[in-house]
Amino acid sequence: xxxxxxxxxxxxxxxxxxxxxxxxxxxxxxxxxxxxxxxxxxxxxxxxxxxxxxxxxxxxxxxxxxxxxxxxxxxxxxxxxxxxxxxxxxxxxxxxxxxxxxxxxxxxxxxxxxxxxxxxxxxxxxxxxxxxxxxxxxxxxxxxxxxxxxxxxxxxxxxxxxxxxxxxxxxxxxxxxxxxxxxxxxxxxxxxxxxxxxxxxxxxxxxxxxxxxxxxxxxxxxxxxxxxxxxxxxxxxxxxxxxxxxxxxxxxxxxxxxxxxxxxxxxxxxxxxxxxxxxxxxxxxxxxxxxxxxxxxxxxxxxxxxxxxxxxxxxxxxxxxxxxxxxxxxxxxxxxxxxxxxxxxxxxxxxxxxxxxxxxxxxxxxxxxxxxxxxxxxxxxxxxxxxxxxxxxxxxxxxxxxxxxxxxxxxxxxxxxxxxxxxxxxxxxxxxxxxxxxxxxxxxxxxxxxxxxxxxxxxxxxxxxxxxxxxxxxxxxxxxxxxx
Amino acid sequence: xxxxxxxxxxxxxxxxxxxxxxxxxxxxxxxxxxxxxxxxxxxxxxxxxxxxxxxxxxxxxxxxxxxxxxxxxxxxxxxxxxxxxxxxxxxxxxxxxxxxxxxxxxxxxxxxxxxxxxxxxxxxxxxxxxxxxxxxxxxxxxxxxxxxxxxxxxxxxxxxxxxxxxxxxxxxxxxxxxxxxxxxxxxxxxxxxxxxxxxxxxxxxxxxxxxxxxxxxxxxxxxxxxxxxxxxxxxxxxxxxxxxxxx
Numbered sequence: 001x002x003x004x005x006x007x008x009x010x011x012x013x014x015x016x017x018x019x020x021x022x023x024x025x026x027x028x029x030x031x032x033x034x035x036x037x038x039x040x041x042x043x044x045x046x047x048x049x050x051x052x053x054x055x056x057x058x059x060x061x062x063x064x065x066x067x068x069x070x071x072x073x074x075x076x077x078x079x080x081x082x083x084x085x086x087x088x089x090x091x092x093x094x095x096x097x098x099x100x101x102x103x104x105x106x107x108x109x110x111x112x113x114x115x116x117x118x119x120x121x122x123x124x125x126x127x128x129x130x131x132x133x134x135x136x137x138x139x140x141x142x143x144x145x146x147x148x149x150x151x152x153x154x155x156x157x158x159x160x161x162x163x164x165x166x167x168x169x170x171x172x173x174x175x176x177x178x179x180x181x182x183x184x185x186x187x188x189x190x191x192x193x194x195x196x197x198x199x200x201x202x203x204x205x206x207x208x209x210x211x212x213x214x215x216x217x218x219x220x221x222x223x224x225x226x227x228x229x230x231x232x233x234x235x236x237x238x239x240x241x242x243x244x245x246x247x248x249x250x251x252x253x254x255x256x257x258x259x260x261x262x263x264x265x266x267x268x269x270x271x272x273x274x275x276x277x278x279x280x281x282x283x284x285x286x287x288x289x290x291x292x293x294x295x296x297x298x299x300x301x302x303x304x305x306x307x308x309x310x311x312x313x314x315x316x317x318x319x320x321x322x323x324x325x326x327x328x329x330x331x332x333x334x335x336x337x338x339x340x341x342x343x344x345x346x347x348x349x350x351x352x353x354x355x356x357x358x359x360x361x362x363x364x365x366x367x368x369x370x371x372x373x374x375x376x377x378x379x380x381x382x383x384x385x386x387x388x389x390x391x392x393x394x395x396x397x398x399x400x401x402x403x404x405x406x407x408x409x410x411x412x413x414x415x416x417x418x419x420x421x422x423x424x425x426x427x428x429x430x431x432x433x434x435x436x437x438x439x440x441x442x443x444x445x446x447x448x449x450x451x452x453x454x455x456x457x458x459x460x461x462x463x464x465x466x467x468x469x470x471x472x473x474x475x476x477x478x479x480x481x482x483x484x
Numbered sequence: 485x486x487x488x489x490x491x492x493x494x495x496x497x498x499x500x501x502x503x504x505x506x507x508x509x510x511x512x513x514x515x516x517x518x519x520x521x522x523x524x525x526x527x528x529x530x531x532x533x534x535x536x537x538x539x540x541x542x543x544x545x546x547x548x549x550x551x552x553x554x555x556x557x558x559x560x561x562x563x564x565x566x567x568x569x570x571x572x573x574x575x576x577x578x579x580x581x582x583x584x585x586x587x588x589x590x591x592x593x594x595x596x597x598x599x600x601x602x603x604x605x606x607x608x609x610x611x612x613x614x615x616x617x618x619x620x621x622x623x624x625x626x627x628x629x630x631x632x633x634x635x636x637x638x639x640x641x642x643x644x645x646x647x648x649x650x651x652x653x654x655x656x657x658x659x660x661x662x663x664x665x666x667x668x669x670x671x672x673x674x675x676x677x678x679x680x681x682x683x684x685x686x687x688x689x690x691x692x693x694x695x696x697x698x699x700x701x702x703x704x705x706x707x708x709x710x711x712x713x714x715x716x717x718x719x720x721x722x723x724x725x726x727x728x729x730x731x
Binding site: 385386388389390391392393394395396399403404407408410 | 534557583
C-alpha cells in the first residue's frame with residue numbers, strides 16, 4: 001500500500017511539461033537569424049523551444065501566431081502598422097501596443113535596430129563629395145540615382161523623399177534591387193535605396209546616409225509572442241532589448257548570406273559575445289537533414305495521395321454511373337486544380353494552421369482531379385459490347401464493377417494515380433513555406449542565400465523521388481494489370 | 485417460349501422495333517433475319533434486358549421480364565455476340581466460369597462443367613489458360629459459347645456469332661453448331677443477315693424490315709410463298725431461286 005502511495009506521490013510531483021515554444025521566422029536571412037537567437041536564448045533558460053523557420057510571409061506567420069501554431073516570431077513595427085493593422089490607424093506606440101493587446105499578442109522591447117529604407121553610396125564617393133546626410137544631397141543635382149522599382153512609386157519612397165528634402169536630381173532610374181548594388185560598385189549610379197541591415201552594405205563598402213529629417217517610417221525590430229507564453233520566456237526574449245544595432249545585424253546578415261555560415265552558428269556567436277550566454281548552435285549533418293526531409297516529403301505525398309485515391313476512385317465510379325452528377329463533380333475538381341498552390345495553402349491556414357495539415361489537404365485536393373478524371377475515362381472507354389456482355393451474364397452491378405469494369409479501367413486509374421503522385425512530389429516542395437518541411441526547405445534556403453548546393457540538396461532528391469514514384473507505378477502496372 | 489407482345493422500342497426519336505408480336509418456340513432454332521438496322525439485334529437485347537420496351541412486354545416462359553427479375557432471368561439465358569465479348573483481362577477459363585463463381589457454385593461442379601463444355605464445343609483443354617488476345621477468332625467464339633452455356637440456360641441467343649470469321653472457319657463451326665443445337669434441344673435464337681446460314685440452322689425464320697416482322701415461317705414457306713415484294717427481293721438478293729409471282 002505504501003509503495004502504491006509512493007508511486008502516486010512521485011507521479012504527482014512531476015510537473016506537467018511546459019508546452020514547447022515554437023518560434024517562427026520569415027523567408028529572409030535576418031528573420032531566420034533572429035529566430036535562431038530566440039530559440040537559443042530560450043533553450044538556455046531550459047525552456048523547450050523549436051524554430052519553425054522560413055515560413056512564407058507575414059500573413060502566414062501572423063495567422064499562425066493567432067491560431068497558436070507558433071508562439072513567437074520576429075517582426076517590425078512598420079510592418080505591424082502598414083500590413084497587419086493597415087485598416088486601423090495605429091500611429092503612436094501606445095496605439096500599437098493597444099492594438100496588439102487586443103489580439104492577445106505581447107511585444108518585446110525593441111531589439112535596437114531599425115531595418116528601414118536608407119539611401120546608400122560608395123564610401124569613397126560619399127567622402128569625396130562630403131555627403132553624410134540626406135540633406136547633403138540637395139546641393140548636388142548632378143548625382144545619378146538608381147532606385148528599386150517599388151521605391152520609385154511608393155508614397156514613403158522617392159516621391160515623398162524628394163518633397164521632404166527638396167531634392168533636385170533629374171537622373172533617376174528604376175532597376176532591380178540586386179542589380180543596384182552592382183551598378184553602384186561599377187559607378188554607373190551614385191545613390192540607391194537599401195534596407196538598412198542589408199548584408200551587401202558592408203560587402204560593397206557602402207555608407208547609409210543619415211535620415212536627418214526623419215522622413216522614413218520606423219521599422220523597429222522586436223519579437224511578438226502570444227500573450228500566453230510564460231513570463232520566463234518573455235524575460236528571456238527581453239534580454240535582447242537594445243542589444244542589436246543596425247551594423248551588428250548587417251554583419252550577421254553578411255556572415256550568413258555572403259560567407260555561408262549557418263544561421264545557428266551566427267546566432268550562437270552573437271549570443272556568446274554580446275549576452276555572455278552559453279548557447280550552442282546545433283547544426284545537423286547533410287545526411288541527417290536529407291533523411292529528415294525525405295521522411296517529411298514522403299509523409300506529405302503518401303498521406304495526401306492515399307486519401308485522394310480513397311475518395312477519387314469511388315467518386316469517379318459514381319460520376320460514370322450518374323453522368324449528370326459526374327459533370328458537376330468533374331467541374332468542381334477542375335476548378336480546384338486551377339487555384340494557385342500557394343494561394344490554396346494560405347487560404348487553408350486560418351482553418352488548419354501551419355504545418356502538415358494544410359499541406360496535406362492542399363496536395364489531397366490537387367490529387368483528386370487526375371485520379372477522378374482517369375477513373376471516369378477508364379470506365380467510360382470500356383467497349384460497349386464488353387459492358388453488355390457483363391450485364392447479360394447476370395452479374396450484379398457490384399460484380400460487374402468489381403470483376404469487369406474496374407479491372408478493365410485499372411490501367412487508366414493507375415495512370416491517374418501516377419500523374420497525381422508525380423505532381424504531388426513537385427507541389428509538396430511548397431509545403432516548406434507553411435512549415436511542413438520536406439525537400440522545399442533546402443530549396444527555399446538555397447534561393448534565399450543564393451546557394452546552388454542547397455537548392456540542389458532539395459531539387460535533386462525531389463526529382464529522384466518523382467522518378468521513383470513513376471517507376472513504382474509502372475512496375476505495379478506491369479505486374480497487376482493484364483489485358484491488352 | 486419467348487413471347488413479344490406488341491413490343492415497341494424507340495431510341496432518340498428513332499424506332500428500332502415497332503409493335504412486334506412474336507412467339508419463339510422451345511426446342512427449336514429460330515433465325516431472325518433481315519437487312520442491317522431492321523431491329524433483329526434489338527429483339528435479342530430486349531430478351532436479355534439490355535434495352536427495354538417503350539411499349540408492350542416481353543415474356544420468358546411464364547415471366548414477364550422486368551427490371552426486378554431480369555438479373556435472375558439472365559442466368560437462364562446464354563448470350564453470344566459477334567465479337568465474342570470475352571473480357572480481355574481474364575483467361576478463357578475465368579471468362580467461362582465468371583458467372584458461376586459469382587453465383588458461388590461448388591468448385592467441383594464448375595470444373596466438371598468446364599470439362600463437359602470443352603468437349604461439347606470441341607475446344608482443346610490447354611487453350612483454357614490462354615487470354616482471349618492469344619486465341620484465334622474461331623477459338624474465341626467457342627469459348628464465348630462455353631461461357632454462354634455455363635449455367636445450362638434454357639435459352640441461347642446468338643447475335644451474328646459467325647459474322648467475324650473467315651469462310652473456312654465459319655463453315656466448320658456452322659457444322660459443329662448445328663450438331664450442338666440439335667444435341668442441346670434448347671430454345672435457340674440466332675440473328676444473322678445471311679439467308680443460307682438461317683436456312684442451314686433454323687427450323688423457323690423470322691424476316692424483319694424496319695422494325696417490323698414481314699414474314700415468319702420455314703425457309704420453304706418463305707421461298708414458295710413470299711409475303712410481299714420485299715421478301716421476294718430479299719431472297720433474290722441472296723441468290724435464292726424464287727418462283728415467279730403469279731401475275
